[in-house]
Every structure is written in C-alpha cells, then in structure tokens.
Amino acid sequence: MTPEAALLKVIHYLDRAHEKGYKAKAFTRALDVVRNTPPDELERRAASDTLTELDGIGSSTAAVISDAIAGREPAYLTNIEAESQVPITPAGQVYRDALRGDCHLHSTWSDGGAPVEAMAATAMALGHEYMVQTDHSARLTIAHGLNEERLAEQLDQIAAVNAAIADAGHDFRVLSGMEVDILEDGALDLSDEMLGRLDVVVASVHSKLRMEKQQMTERMLLAIASPHVDILGHCTGRMIGKRPPSDFDADYVFAACAQFNTAVEINCRPERLDPPRELLRLAVEHGCWFTIDTDAHATGQLEWQPLGCDRAAECEVPIDKILNTLPAEELLAWTGAAA
Template sequence: MSPEAALLRVVHCLDRALASPYKTRAFVRALDVVRTTDPVELAERARDQRLTDLDGIGDATAGVITEALAGVVPSYLQKIEADSQIELTDDGAPYRAALRGDCHLHSTWSDGGAEIEAMAATAIDIGHEYMVLTDHSARLTVAHGLDEARLADQLVEIERINGEIAAAGHDFRILTGMEVDILLDGSLDLSDDMLGRLDVVVASVHSKLRMESKQMTERMVMAIANPHVDILGHMTGRKIGKRPESTFDADFVFAACAQFDTAVELNCRPERLDPPRELIDLAIDYGCWFSIDSDAHATGQLEWQPLGCNRAAEREVPVERIVNTWSADELIGWASAG
C-alpha cells in the first residue's frame, strides 16, 4: 500500500465515522503533501524521521506514511478501519442487498468533500449500478449551491465521466439530479426547464425550519405536488440531539406524497436518521414510495445506507415500495411519469 493509498483510505474511514472535520482535513493536507513531494525525498525523510519537518505533516500522518513505505498496513488505518464499520442487522441485510443505487449524494461542486469521479468509483466498489448526483441548488449559498449555468456545466461533465466509465468497462451510470431547495412559499429553487432536464429531483427544506405548522405543511405539500419532484429529502430537518424536528401535519404531507407519487426519503446520515420511526409507520399506512439514501458528502459516507436499511427492516417498509431497488431505467421512467 502506497502512502497516497493509505492516506486516502484513512480519509475515507474518517468520513465514514463522521469524524471531526479538523482531523479529516489534517489527513487531506498530508495527502496533498505526499502527492507534491518527490517519492525519493519522501522515503529519505521517512528513513531519517524528518517527515514532520514538512509543512502539513504531523505525528499521526507521518506514522501512516512511514508504515506504508515499510510495506505494512499502517496501525492507524487498521484502527480507524475497524472502529468505523457500519453495522448491518440480519433483518436489514435483505434490504441492503436489494438496493441498486443511491438517490441523494453530493460532490465538490457544492458542499461535498470528493470529486464526482471519486464518488462514482466508490459507488462502483460497493456494488451500486448507479448513483444520482444531487448537489445543492443556488439558494443554499453556505453549501456553494449550483445556479442554472453551473448545473448546465455539471450535466456536460456527467456525460463526459459516464463516457469514461463505460470505456473502462463498468456497467454503471451517474444519473443527473439536484437537491433543490423548497422555498418559503413551496416553490422550487430552479426553473421548470432545468428541473425537466434532470433524471431525479430531491426536494428539501433547508431554511425557516421552525416555521409555524400550518405554513410548513402548505410549503411541503406545494413542493410535493410539483410534477418535477421525485423524492422528499430529510423531511423533518432534525439533527439528533442538536436540532428538533420541524412541525407539520404529517397526514396531509403523506397523503400528498401518495397522491403525487413522491417518495419519502429514509435519510441515512447518522445525525439525521430522518424521518423518525413513527412517521415511517404513517408513511407506510398511506402507501408511500420510499428511497433509502446516504446523503453522502464524502466517499466514506456512501457506506451509510445500512443505517437506513436497518430502520426500514425494523418498521417493515415493503421492499417493493423502495424506488432505488429498481434499475436506473426503471427509476428514470418512474420519475418521468411523475
């Protein structure tokens, strides 16, 4: 294992563990140093224990580099690899086996930490047939959301990357999408023309999460009823232990999801696990569609889907109602029909 490969894997595992961004950035910085340092110099510094003289290399990263150069799997990597494993229950395993893709994930085009190519390579490694790239829309400025011009550029880039993936012999596709903001009046942060160009659209509330219940209900239902919206993302907006759930009339919202064939996302981020169990039960009662999505912002986070699969199994979500158990063409056909 090369120092670059070892550091890349450490970053992957730290992201999977939702580690402190400061810790992750330290290893990303060390990775940059390794990539820009002559390999001979790197080996000499490791031999003489002078790696930490390089700006951006600390004790932990120096240890990883030194052990990788010595031909052993670094001890730090072994520990973080073991500590960051995602549990998949026996009941959740059939759900995970049924999933063929991930409908909600981000790249460096918005607030993600990995390039599109890296996210696709990881999705291929974990057995997906497709991923839907859903970077944020422009309204979410803190996430460097995409305006229409940047989204148009991204569509061209996705076409290019898909060509390279096919040329490499992989039967895998990046589907076009966006996590579009639901604005205060229920309208969407993207024109109908651009929304119509996308394979899958996730719509989410990111602002005024404490809006009065009646207004929030109307806001969500308006978005759900939009024919371009396919999936309602992290519907309560909660962050466990940090931010409470938004309040809305769940009966109205799920009735609208059922009427307009808008899937309810089972968001797998460990700090979200949204919606809560009782709302999953209600969505089942209304006959809603579901999508089990990682909402990944880095490669390691693509491995979070088992968390949603475990919850789906616990609440007995019908597997046939989960849209990302379908093929890419079936998913696109369903989304287009909406």
C-alpha cells in the same frame, strides 16, 4: 500501497466514522503535502525519520506514509477500518442487499468533500449499479449551491464521467439530479427547464424550519405536487440533539406523497435519521414510495445505508416500494426521465 492511496483510505474511513475534527483535517492536509512532494524526497525522509519536518505532517500521518513506503499495511489504517465499521442487523441486511443505488449525495460542486469521479468510484466499489448526483441548488449559498450555469456545466461533466466509466468497461451510471430547495412559498429553487433536464429531483426544506404548522404543510404540499419532484428529502429537517423536527401535518404530507408518487426519503445520516420512526410508520400506512439514501458528503459516508436499512426493516417498509431497489432504467421510467 502508495502513501497517497494509504492516506485516501484513512480519510475514507474517518468520513465513514463521521469524524469531522482535527484528525480528518490532519490527514487531508497530509494528503495535500504528499501530492506536492516528490516521491524520492518522501522516501529519503521516511528513511531518515524526518517526515515530520514537512509542514503539515504529524506523527500519525508520518507513520502511515512510512508504512506505505516500506510496503507494510499501515497500523493506523487497519485500526480505523475496524473501528469505523457500520453495523447492520440481519433484517436490515435484506434491505441492503436489495438496493441498487443511492439517490442523494453531494460532491465538491457544492458542500461535499470529494469530486464526482471519487464518489462514483466508491459507489461502484460498494456494488452499486448507479448513483444520483444531487448537489444543492443556488439558494443554499452556505453550501455553495449550483446556479443554472454551474448545473449545466455539471451535467456536461457527468456525461464525461459516464463516458469514461463505459470506456473502462464498467456497467455503472451517474444519474443527474439536484437537491432543490423548497422555497418559503413552496416554489422550487430551479427553473422548470432545468428541472426537466434532470434524471431525479430531490426537494428539501433548508430554511425557515420553525415555520408555523399550516404554512409549512402548505409549503411542502406545493413542492410534493410538482411534476418535477421525485423525492421528498429529510422531511422533518431535524438534527438529533441539536434541532427539533419541523412541525407539519404529516397525514396531509404523506397522503400527498402517495397521491403524486413522490417518494419519502429515509435519510441515513446519523444526525438526521429522518423521518423519525413514528412518521416513517405513518408514511408506510399511507402507501408511500421510499428511497434509502445516504445524503453523503464524502466517500466514506456512502457506506451509511445500513443505518437507513435497519430503520426500514424495523418499521416494516415494503421492499417493493423502495425506488432504489429498481434497476436504473426502471427508476428513470418511474421518474419520467427515460429517453
């Protein structure tokens, strides 16, 4: 294991543990230093115990680098791998085993921490058959959302990534998508032409979350009724312990999701776990379709699906109503994006 590979693994597990503080920043900085330092210099410094003299290398990162150079499994890596395991119940495992992909994730194109290629490699390693690349749309400027020109460039990159994956003999696909903002009037933050080019569209509310109940309901209904929208993302917008859920008429919203075949996302992010259980059960009663998505912003977060699977099992979501249990071609047929 090279020092670079060891540091990447540590960063992956820190992401899985949802560590966003100094540890994650320290290892990311150390990775940058390693990538810009000749290997022979790293070896000399490891031998003379002077790695910490390099700006950006601390005691913990130096230990990982030294262990990797010596051919040892870094102790820090072993510990963080064990500590960051995502638990799952036997009932949830049934759902996890049925999943074939992840329909909502981000990359460095918007506010994610890893490029599309790294997200795809991780998804493949997890046994997925596909992933849907859904970076933010332009209106979410804080997340460096994609305008139409950048989205067109990303579509070209996705095609290139898929070609490279196929050339390497892997049966995996990156599907094109976007997490499109639902604007205040219910319109979507992307033209019909560009929406029509995408395989899967997730539509989410990110602004004016405290909007009056009737207005929020109407706003969501207009998006759900759009023929371009396939999935309603994190429907309440809540952040557990930080931000309350939005107020909307859930009966109307889920009835519309069932009517217009817009899936309700079961968002697996630990700070979201959206929708709450009572709303998830209500969506089941309305006969909605669902997806179980990580909303991952880093490679390690792609391992969060057990959190949504446990919730789906607890709320008795029918497995045959979960879109990402379908093979890619059937998913594309469902969204209307099949060739």
